[in-house]
Amino acid sequence: MSRPSILPAHTDPGSQPLLTTPLPAQLRLWLQGASCCVEVGQRVLKHQLLAEADSEFGVAVHAPTSGHIRAIGPLPQALPDAPLLDGLQLQPDGLDEALSLPAESNWPALSALALAMRLQDMGVMGQHGPLLPLAWAAKASPLALLIINAVENEPFLQADSMLLCEQAAAVAEAMAMLGRILQPARLVLAIQQEQGAAINALRSLAADQCWQLEVIQAPYPAGDEAQLLRALARPEESGNSLCLPVAGVHAAGRAILHGEPCISRIVTVSTALKQSHNMRALLGSPVADLLTCAGLSSQQHALVHGGGLRGFALPDATIGIHQHSHCLLVRPRQPALTAQPCIRCGDCASICPSQLQPQELYWHCSRQELAQAQHWRLADCSQCGLCSAVCPSQLPLLDSFRLASQQLLLAEQQQCAADAARQRHRFRQFRLERDKQEKAQRLAERAAQQAAKLAQQAAEPTSHAEPTATAADKQAAIAAAMARAAERQQQRPAVAPSVNSSEREAAIAANRQAAIEAAMARAAARKAAQEAAKAAAADAPAMAKDEDQNKPGLNQQQQALIQAAMHRANAQKAAASSSPASLDQDKKALIAAAMARAAARKAAGDETEQDK
């Protein structure tokens, strides 16, 4: 790829007619941000939808003519280094059968967002993705300034001028439509002084319209969005303005007013000898067909896609054109240029429109020192390509700056991704910790419930024993009273001491029985405690599955178990302590009862003896 040493002046399309390319043998359409909705082998009609936009930045693709789908898959694309991207091959059948086009009759009722989505569905593309950015349209903020950009930015471009000369009325209509729907405070068509024919065509239309014609005289790169905004927007408008390419606006007019999807565009095919041809070509037409139409052969020429300063070489003439293919430069093949070291001539610095020091920037970019490159204001480089064009050492300045800017962008994206990953990771850790705590809490609650139940069960025997004890007490009291009465009766005849010894024996026996009963109660309580521990231990494996992370959980569980055990012990103790307190009374009662029983038995024995 060679570089012009001086900027050639803009040439007007003048009297050259707009050619129309013959129907190519094959169309290669590029599916960018669109998902295919046809199949291989299917016959499609002109204007039929082939692929729907599947992202915010994609646009729909329509069939430029009728024919058969021959292949869907990776195809070389008109991009530097021709990466393979998903594409679609359409073989025209020459009939050019078209679907009938339903024109939108109530278009003035469309909102900005509806318009943006309709344009996306119609395949109308702007600088990046759909003509009206969807994110912008969704915000629906009032528009202060709408710039229609008809500036032929780079040398050799004529497509926009040609469009304005040929279709001035249609463009004016489209602008009126946009003005009606988007309601900008100011609608401006920006055009450059050199585009005389186009200006003449528009002048007659510009009278009493909602838009103004703004003729600018700034040097290259005046047609860049940022530069145009700087030149045309008033300070209060600068944050709230939109810049649309005129080709897209024309296509939008066709799409909204006539229901016709965007299937073609005007391409300038130019040779370095200032011969240029403008032709309306179907999207997807191979580059070779356009060259043939212009009377050139693709074999002997090197091809450049784009303008004279920012264009890039195309390796292959079978690549199909897309909506951004405004220009094809055909140059005689030249031996590859050899780059020399920078001689510090300073030409690049003096021509740079952004007042940068491209030689310094190049030094850092070629050494991959992006931080230094940023320090030398790489971000301000508009990638205009002027420095590359003037460099006597033929250094690939523009290419390095493009690559470096992209690397910076990539680094930024990676940083964003890393931040998102960090956040997700931290949230996950927080979530795991929270789950663990909740689980431990649940287990502790369950253990506490179980312990409470067990404690109740352990307490129940004692409460059972109490009523019986009180009943026994009562009985014992009655018996004791009876016994006392009997004693009193027996005291009178002065009872023998033998009765005393039998009384002591009965008391000892009663005491032993009480001890045995207490021991049995204690054993039962211990057994209950063991059962509780086993039940709690059965829960433990569920926790243990979560490995060592569950230590706090286990600790809590253990604590719960310990608490339960302490509860039980307390209950036991209470039962035990209550029994000694009542033991004396019980013992007395038992002794009394035993005495009474003995007395009764004796009395009975006496009676039987008497009976005998």
Added chain:
Amino acid sequence: MTLVLRLLLLLLAIWLLGKVLRSSAQKLRPATSTLPPLAERIDAILPQTQCGQCGHAGCLPYAQALARGEDSINRCPPGGEDGIRKLAALLHTDYLPFAADAPPQKPKAVALIDEATCIGCTLCIQACPVDAILGSAKQMHTVLADECTGCELCLAPCPVDCISMRPATSQPADWRWGYPVIAIKAVKPGSSS
């Protein structure tokens, strides 16, 4: 008399100058107290793949180990040499080449679950450090490619080996300008004097 006055004025001027210089120096120096802790600052430049190839349980533990000076800066393969440079700059140490025992660097990839083979065991969900896998018990699982960091931690637990690593998808947005190539004229050894 005038001499004494001059001397006094001189001293006053020196004292004032010293004061101004000291206060401006303090203003210019970033206050260490306002900076986040060192481990946080290290964590901010680690790639957050959370893969554990550095020998720690994640990026933050590695950052903490670095902050304590217990590990060397050349152990994070996803960070690459760029990452080592950044760490060296932050920690004021020298650049170190990759540790000999560190795993090799790999291009960025994302996990892909073969949905026909997945048995819904949920083991991969438990392994994923960034919750990039979606699914539930006995249901088909899938990876959210946008959230996957490519840590490969989900590969090992899968009992049916249905997870594989694919290079990060190539989309139009991923297209890059090629590296600028400069043609070099071959010079034959004998021909040039």
